[in-house]
Amino acid sequence: xxxxxxxxxxxxxxxxxxxxxxxxxxxxxxxxxxxxxxxxxxxxxxxxxxxxxxxxxxxxxxxxxxxxxxxxxxxxxxxxxxxxxxxxxxxxxxxxxxxxxxxxxxxxxxxxxxxxxxxxxxxxxxxxxxxxxxxxxxxxxxxxxxxxxxxxxxxxxxxxxxxxxxxxxxxxxxxxxxxxxxxxxxxxxxxxxxxxxxxxxxxxxxxxxxxxxxxxxxxxxxxxxxxxxxxxxxxxxxxxxxxxxxxxxxxxxxxxxxxxxxxxxxxxxxxxxxxxxxxxxxxxxxxxxxxxxxxxxxxxxxxxxxxxxxxxxxxxxxxxxxxxxxxxxxxxxxxxxxxxxxxxxxxxxxxxxxxxxxxxxxxxxxxxxxxxxxxxxxxxxxxxxxxxxxxxxxxxxxxxxxxxxxxxxxxxxxxxxxxxxxxxxxxxxxxxxxxxxxxxxxxxxxxxxxxxxxxxxxxxxxxxxxxxxxxxxxxxxxxxxxxxxxxxxxxxxxxxxxxxxxxxxxxx
Ligand code: SF4
Numbered sequence: 001x002x003x004x005x006x007x008x009x010x011x012x013x014x015x016x017x018x019x020x021x022x023x024x025x026x027x028x029x030x031x032x033x034x035x036x037x038x039x040x041x042x043x044x045x046x047x048x049x050x051x052x053x054x055x056x057x058x059x060x061x062x063x064x065x066x067x068x069x070x071x072x073x074x075x076x077x078x079x080x081x082x083x084x085x086x087x088x089x090x091x092x093x094x095x096x097x098x099x100x101x102x103x104x105x106x107x108x109x110x111x112x113x114x115x116x117x118x119x120x121x122x123x124x125x126x127x128x129x130x131x132x133x134x135x136x137x138x139x140x141x142x143x144x145x146x147x148x149x150x151x152x153x154x155x156x157x158x159x160x161x162x163x164x165x166x167x168x169x170x171x172x173x174x175x176x177x178x179x180x181x182x183x184x185x186x187x188x189x190x191x192x193x194x195x196x197x198x199x200x201x202x203x204x205x206x207x208x209x210x211x212x213x214x215x216x217x218x219x220x221x222x223x224x225x226x227x228x229x230x231x232x233x234x235x236x237x238x239x240x241x242x243x244x245x246x247x248x249x250x251x252x253x254x255x256x257x258x259x260x261x262x263x264x265x266x267x268x269x270x271x272x273x274x275x276x277x278x279x280x281x282x283x284x285x286x287x288x289x290x291x292x293x294x295x296x297x298x299x300x301x302x303x304x305x306x307x308x309x310x311x312x313x314x315x316x317x318x319x320x321x322x323x324x325x326x327x328x329x330x331x332x333x334x335x336x337x338x339x340x341x342x343x344x345x346x347x348x349x350x351x352x353x354x355x356x357x358x359x360x361x362x363x364x365x366x367x368x369x370x371x372x373x374x375x376x377x378x379x380x381x382x383x384x385x386x387x388x389x390x391x392x393x394x395x396x397x398x399x400x401x402x403x404x405x406x407x408x409x410x411x412x413x414x415x416x417x418x419x420x421x422x423x424x425x426x427x428x429x430x431x432x433x434x435x436x437x438x439x440x441x442x443x444x445x446x447x448x449x450x451x452x453x454x455x456x457x458x459x460x461x462x463x464x465x466x467x468x469x470x471x472x473x474x475x476x477x478x479x480x481x482x483x484x485x486x487x488x489x490x491x492x493x494x495x496x497x498x499x500x501x502x503x504x505x506x507x508x
Pocket of ligand 1: 070151152179
């Protein structure tokens, strides 16, 4: 929207912290470039937040993997929590995309939106509008928490969510900045909100009694689990922990506020997905030991049971008994469902290394794993195990990295993101979309050991169909048959018109 502004007057009226420069010219958005956005945010006083993000979510080897708008991760976490209202503050086009994607993934919940224009942004009226929206949403009979998410432009302009009230009638108010120029992936944006909520809940627990878990406290000490996983996985993990005298605790990101206290109350924490740096910081501040990797496959389960047993002071013989109880079943499930073939793997869910371990233990050759997530201490056991078996791991992998691996290794099956799958299929190679077809399956314990083989082997067996289709459609849609003119079309000269015969009787 074009708005004519009296900048001098606005400057005089603006509240501290709002950066007028951020609203000049074409405004700021994905198109403005990361450096311009970052500079504007720093000028608006957000250096500390951006520095923290840099430490929590290190970029490199290159800048940022191709990924959807990172804020989707935070939005999704908020929308999946009971009694939680989520409000976006950002450009209308960003909010349109984010709400569309949320509803595409079945949010079935309203997303709050506080619109703005140049004037409300510059004068600070946007902040007042956000505060008003928060007050209107914070109804204790409906909500435990209201989440406000600053997208790129309000973050770059320094809209100060930290100045929102912390609570309204007992409803917590959580304001977070989730700019695309500060948080590299939507996976890590889940951590931004989960970490902010854990911090809030930890402070509450330190100040006095808090709500007990819905089903009461477990008799056995629990292990909180970090990472969105297949719904059966926490149940399987609970079974694996039982011979250690432990139980599976809440999964973070949680599905309701009171589960945060239960998670903080756990005896230990399992960082199943390894990129939740801010959440881990809160658990460590609460004095909870954090264990990396996950109980995947034979070796992964053996190491994980030992690591969890050790941090929870479980006697050695009990750990050995748990291993003896579960490992033969996992080995049996793996050998009953072998996978034969070369597979390249890439994704942005954070579970890529775990899936690769399962594939390797099932007998597959996995020369390459790419993950959009960074290298962290909690995936180090998986990195060491995979690299010892010749797997090349690329953290913060870009699409170019994944495609180059596909060209180099010519796999029998490519598991990856949408463009990787598209490229593989074009080349006549069976391919599976990681997010929908692989990460939406059980991976843990014996249940996980056999679950991948079915879908992977079915895809591998599709190769002859791809060959037949390629042969049938050979040349269609490429080169001269692409439907695109290869050259400027030449107009043929029309044949010369014949002189009409002289009509009978006409005068010469
Ligand atoms: S909020 Fe998301 S879509 Fe909007 S400018 Fe930032 S990264 Fe792009």
